[in-house]
Amino acid sequence: MxxxxxxxxxxxxxxxxxxxxxxxxxxxxxxxxxxxxxxxxxxxxxxxxxxxxxxxxxxxxxxxxxxxxxxxxxxxxxxxxxxxxxxxxxxxxxxxxxxxxxxxxxxxxxxxxxxxxxxxxxxxxxxxxxxxxxxxxxxxxxxxxxxxxxxxxxxxxxxxxxxxxAGKLPNPPATPISGDLNATFSLALANTDATKLGLPTPPVPPAAPVTVTLPMNPLFQTSSISFTDTNDSLPMEDYIQSGQAEYAVNAHVADVEAWFKKAYQAQGYHQTGSGQAINFKTGDYTESLDFAPTTQPANQQMNVTMSFKAAGSDETLISYWVTDLVLPQRPADTLIPANVTQVDITLANQSGAQNATTSSQSAAGTTDELVTDPTAIKNLVAAVNGLTQIDPPGVSSGGSASSSGATAANAPNQATGTTQQQATMVFSTTDGQKFTVVANKRGQSYLDVQIGNVAFTDVAGSVWKAMKAAVNGASS
Incomplete structure (x- = not known):
């Protein structure tokens, strides 16, 4: 853990x-x-x-x-x-x-x-x-x-x-072990867990297998001792590839960690976190450091977790755990064309409460609006087409279930019973095509936007705000 x-x-x-x-x-x-x-x-x-x-x-x-x-x-x-x-x-x-x-x-x-x-x-x-x-x-x-x-x-x-x-805990500075800070080794990543778990098939195949280059001190050696339990989350998203390696070095834990901090910085990474884990039954104590590339593409989230455990007085076990999330580019068939003539919008409050800001009411908790104003349509199409971040279907790398349109990452502490609203927008073009877009909002949180069978994150609520402007004639 x-x-x-x-x-x-x-x-x-x-x-x-x-x-x-x-x-x-x-x-x-x-x-x-x-x-x-x-x-x-x-x-x-x-x-x-x-x-x-x-x-x-x-x-x-x-x-x-x-x-x-x-x-x-x-x-x-x-x-x-x-x-x-x-x-x-x-x-x-x-x-x-x-x-x-x-x-x-x-x-x-x-x-x-x-x-x-x-x-x-x-x-x-x-x-x-x-x-x-x-x-x-x-x-x-x-x-x-x-x-x-x-x-x-x-x-x-x-x-x-x-x-x-008298004062705080003494914390004498560690002395990094010797070794070239630019020394590396290659670790091949793979995506197998999503297939084994039978998760939903993504709209675009996962990226091809990749190999990453990571710091490795020349003093490292293989060890007959290994970590008795893992401190790493199981990657279960369709788009995540992962890899693991274990080595040992005859040096104090703090000195090994100090070397890694310098080596990762020298090789273009920055530290993103740290952690500790205890198993009182086995007596195992593990420390960890997290690193990520300082520069990486917007659709990529690579993370390296380094775990360290003392094995005797002068040996440290080191574990590399790498996850690389590479989201595909937005599918072309999710883009709304420019020749839209009207947008049918249905607003529904999931709690059943009336929506007082809409102009027409067809049923309790539901309102319908037909938008034909060219400027409002143009702004709404631009907001939908501006979404680029896919929210992968299936299970997240942290092990918790996620479903499209149900993630409120920007406001996790919403009160129980907060009203959830859903806007279903049907875009009609001059050549008879129809595109359905569904946006969700819970309280003050903007949830995923569903375009066809693909979910996109929209933390800023750009689509919802453009939709409300189209309905009411002003931002809300």
Missing amino acids: KVVNGLSIGAVASTLLFMASIPAADAATTSQQVNVTLGGKQVLSLRAIVAPDPTSHQLTTWIPAQDVKDVASDVGLSAEWVDGVNQLVLMLPVGNELSIKSNLHYHAVKQDQFVTLVNSTTMQYGPLLQKNGTGGTTYLPLYYVKETFDKLGIKSKWTTGTWAL
Whole structure:
């Protein structure tokens, strides 16, 4: 599992054997305000409690588990509290070469206990409290969190009511491994998954198989060890070709990553993202960097994901995962000719609501309009013919189903129940030809435009706006 610019914890639930119920904190606990400072400047104010440590029986300060995420973020760590299975998951920034040492072995937590992990390394087991019973706020003892931070080089001091952090996580610069930054190897890509899955046949055959040239350090070698699980999405679009390769190098992960950053830049790529993945069951921790060509055709989307995993103290496994989406040119038979004399437009609200902006009404939620004005027709034809980006049918490279006319990429957070409108336009020419174009809109989002059996993206809503101008005589 891979997450770009985020934290992967999807493997957590499958790795633990049980979930302990947590008793409520002692009724005698008292509240305490905790001020968190960083370099002498206050950054947070937390509502904590004071209660006995079940191990030492001494009064100690407990802070909400969710607030630990904010403190960790302020010092340069990614953090996640995994409720129910009681894990405090901390991650160093991608490329941080800080050495993490611990002789603890991971096991499922005991009752009233939590475990702290850093980049999948088990750092400590400590007690926890849960206020108001199961489902209430979970509290972690500040002492144990502070102890983990200390082990990572994040020094701090605790005085009653103030947690003073001296500075952020140390991040010493990595030293790139040696090797010509322009050294390359060739990787052949192929499109086989779409055929195997029986996805819809595209309107134009996929592009011919291609070969890409990628950076490869001369020190790389084959390895008997491989990635135990993949961090890459399965490419399932008809137009995507993909390829994969694995190598190893006897060097530290951070130094290998540093070389790749320089090599990809030298060879005309730019970094588009990074990510981390943890599998607590196997102990695997993987980092990844994403690159794309700085210059590529408008109809092409090539991406290279480089995954890195430590195999021992001085060996790094490297995986190349390349996807190349090449969309075909727009089919000629989807272009509307210039000799259009009229356009029949039917507007329908999918929710059944009336459309108050149209001039004639034939049924509830549906209006019809006949456009004959030459200027309005010319503008509408130009908007339709101006679409060039095909939205491939089938399943996307991320694994989620997509269907023509149903993708609202420019506004993914539309409220449930938002009205969806559909405009069906029939263009009639002087020689008797008819062309049907269907445009969709959900709330403020412009969806795909269907021309014949081909869907086109129209994020700017150029066709919808030209259609409304033709109907109403003005932009809406």
